[in-house]
Amino acid sequence: MSIVRLEDVHKVYPLGETHVRAVNGVTFAIERGDFISIAGPSGSGKSTILNMIGCIDTPTEGSVYIDGRPTSGLTDRQITRLRHQFIGFIFQSFNLVPVLNVFENIEFPLLLGSEVASKEERKEYVDFLIEEVDLTRWRTHRPNELSGGQRQRVAIARALVTRPQIVLADEPTANLDSKTGEGIIELMKRINRELETTFIFSTHDPSIMEIADHIIRLLDGSVIEDRRTATAGAKA
Amino acid sequence: MKTLLKTVLIALRNLNRQKRRTFLLGGAIAFGIAIVTLINGFAGSFVENVSENFSNLLAGHIFVQGVEKTAAGKEYRTIADDGILLDIMTEQEMPVTFVSKRSEFTGSLIFQGESIRQTVVGVDWDEEQYLRERLVLLEGDFENMLVMNDRGERNGIILTEAIAEALNVELGERIIARMRTVAGQQNVGEFVLAGVSYDPGLFGQLAAYADLSYVNELLTLQPKQYQTLGIFLTDLGLIDQEAERYYEVLSQRVNVFDRAVEEDGQNPVEALFEQADEQTWTGVRYRLFTLNDVLSEVDEIVRLLNGAALVILLVLFVIIMVGITNTFRMIMYERVKEIGTMRALGMQRPRVQVLFLLEAFFLAMGGVAFGLVVAGIIMLILSRIYLGLDSAIFILLKNGYFTFTVRPLQVAMNTGIVAALTLLAAFLPSRKAALMPPVDALRA
Ligand SMILES: Nc1ncnc2c1ncn2[C@@H]1O[C@H](COP(=O)(O)OP(=O)(O)OP(=O)(O)O)[C@@H](O)[C@H]1O
Ligand SMILES: [Mg+2]
Numbered sequence: 001m002s003i004v005r006l007e008d009v010h011k012v013y014p015l016g017e018t019h020v021r022a023v024n025g026v027t028f029a030i031e032r033g034d035f036i037s038i039a040g041p042s043g044s045g046k047s048t049i050l051n052m053i054g055c056i057d058t059p060t061e062g063s064v065y066i067d068g069r070p071t072s073g074l075t076d077r078q079i080t081r082l083r084h085q086f087i088g089f090i091f092q093s094f095n096l097v098p099v100l101n102v103f104e105n106i107e108f109p110l111l112l113g114s115e116v117a118s119k120e121e122r123k124e125y126v127d128f129l130i131e132e133v134d135l136t137r138w139r140t141h142r143p144n145e146l147s148g149g150q151r152q153r154v155a156i157a158r159a160l161v162t163r164p165q166i167v168l169a170d171e172p173t174a175n176l177d178s179k180t181g182e183g184i185i186e187l188m189k190r191i192n193r194e195l196e197t198t199f200i201f202s203t204h205d206p207s208i209m210e211i212a213d214h215i216i217r218l219l220d221g222s223v224i225e226d227r228r229t230a231t232a233g234a235k236a
Numbered sequence: 237m238k239t240l241l242k243t244v245l246i247a248l249r250n251l252n253r254q255k256r257r258t259f260l261l262g263g264a265i266a267f268g269i270a271i272v273t274l275i276n277g278f279a280g281s282f283v284e285n286v287s288e289n290f291s292n293l294l295a296g297h298i299f300v301q302g303v304e305k306t307a308a309g310k311e312y313r314t315i316a317d318d319g320i321l322l323d324i325m326t327e328q329e330m331p332v333t334f335v336s337k338r339s340e341f342t343g344s345l346i347f348q349g350e351s352i353r354q355t356v357v358g359v360d361w362d363e364e365q366y367l368r369e370r371l372v373l374l375e376g377d378f379e380n381m382l383v384m385n386d387r388g389e390r391n392g393i394i395l396t397e398a399i400a401e402a403l404n405v406e407l408g409e410r411i412i413a414r415m416r417t418v419a420g421q422q423n424v425g426e427f428v429l430a431g432v433s434y435d436p437g438l439f440g441q442l443a444a445y446a447d448l449s450y451v452n453e454l455l456t457l458q459p460k461q462y463q464t465l466g467i468f469l470t471d472l473g474l475i476d477q478e479a480e481r482y483y484e485v486l487s488q489r490v491n492v493f494d495r496a497v498e499e500d501g502q503n504p505v506e507a508l509f510e511q512a513d514e515q516t517w518t519g520v521r522y523r524l525f526t527l528n529d530v531l532s533e534v535d536e537i538v539r540l541l542n543g544a545a546l547v548i549l550l551v552l553f554v555i556i557m558v559g560i561t562n563t564f565r566m567i568m569y570e571r572v573k574e575i576g577t578m579r580a581l582g583m584q585r586p587r588v589q590v591l592f593l594l595e596a597f598f599l600a601m602g603g604v605a606f607g608l609v610v611a612g613i614i615m616l617i618l619s620r621i622y623l624g625l626d627s628a629i630f631i632l633l634k635n636g637y638f639t640f641t642v643r644p645l646q647v648a649m650n651t652g653i654v655a656a657l658t659l660l661a662a663f664l665p666s667r668k669a670a671l672m673p674p675v676d677a678l679r680a
Contacts, residue, residue: 051675056579056580056673056675056678057673057675076585077584080584080585081584083580084581089581091577091678093573095573095577097574097578098253099246099250099253100249104242108242108581109581112239112583112584113582158581
């Protein structure tokens, strides 16, 4: 079963007298363990689609299924819990909590759920992730003491800490130079392989897009291409 | 638990983020609390100090007077035999430190054509120490009061500064007193000015003080008789309870007037005294009143002070609340992305609200703590300044010093009010933050 499925999804934003069709009848499926890029020019609907998959926005029409379950008709409490359990987020501008240090930022999502992990277990996993994103030296630093690339690595670790099935990254490299950006995508890809977490990232950078093993290209709110790349075969 | 701890931590660190803003708001709260605590503290010791000072001027905490009424309907005060009165005290093992025995008349004092009405109180100077310690003499000496004239009378008198000036009389000069005996006959006495006392002028005028036996003589009472028995207790706080006990026993042994029946707005002592005018009886009837009855207006002042403090607190905090509401609305916009992130990561709405409210709560508590410390320091400084026994506000002071009594319950109440108002002020912004859809928050 697909981990994510969109069926004829529309998103219309009212805009004054008229309205904007941000997403226009999109249908696609994402498989477990995929490393996917959603690509397209600015305004093509990438963020809107990621937000709907991430359950922070709802379609005007059509359905989004996460792990086979529809995401519509849930209360805010239920949808928040669903996000917490299933989805990790990586943002374009990192969005770390400024008053928390690296360790605390990564640990933060663990403190939001009802799961009962002991302090030791939490610490162990957070430290594992810190090592994974190579930030051991920066463990007790606050975000404003880190570079963009380092901040995004913290965000990656934070997105992974609840062991989500899906990690969503909306233009994770847009605020980074191309070399650092590629490093971030490579890191995500490595983790995708190691932990078998499904990664969905959006980008408008063709070279970064090609690192993915499943590419969905958008234009004006519609899918214009949905293909697997050569690397996908290498994985299988 | 772990979640709450982290939320507390974040709230605290958030406060630390905008230090200037935190200090301004916290400072405003501190200012309000400090003012109110000072007023409360002052009002708290106000009753005690005024009572203490008055008890010394009036010579007692509990007072017993005997009243006789003649066939002609004239009443006069006398305690012919105080054996019963004193026995009750010992029998009941009352915590008495001292008793005063006094007689008094109100008449005209005349000196070289000047005349002025004045109450003259007869004091047993051999026994009574309290008055000596309390009355501040600007001129003369208490020893003058023990001097006898050639007829064997101690006829020294202590006048207040104002009366002495009005009569234009100097130490050692003779003053004529025109007054009535207990039976209502005209009588004339002669006093020698022995001292001039300072009169703080608050709560009415001080009396003139003379010797008990000479005042008795002028009143045509026996030398050892007197009119008012004043009982000093070990503690002002015991007055009501001990008076009740004493009255209970007294009413079984002698004729008594009803304990002050208080009518609307009337001083209970006035009400008590009116009974004597309205009723007829034979023999001696006793009446009992207390310092608290006399000072019932002081309680009123304290209530007013505390009421004013509360109004100040509320007014200040309504103003501060506006500041808090605005600040938290600002904070909400500043951190809109942060809120969106936390919500995306799985933070539930109520927790977002709690995060804001905790921040407001800690701000309030920090301000309160700071304000209490400031108030404490100011009280400490004020209470170190000696204002003197002849200060105009001496009646409010304790031995010439300001004192403050801070009641924990009152502090708790003020703190509670501040906490409640702060939370109320932060409530709407926090709710708005919690209800914001994460997608909008993240886009901002
Ligand atoms: N809240 C909104 N209200 C109105 N229009 C919106 C809103 N959000 C998005 N849109 C519009 O929907 C369309 C798709 O926007 P979206 O943000 O999904 O594009 P995008 O592909 O992520 O672009 P970018 O690369 O610039 O991030 C755009 O035309 C945008 O203006
Ligand atoms: Mg976008």
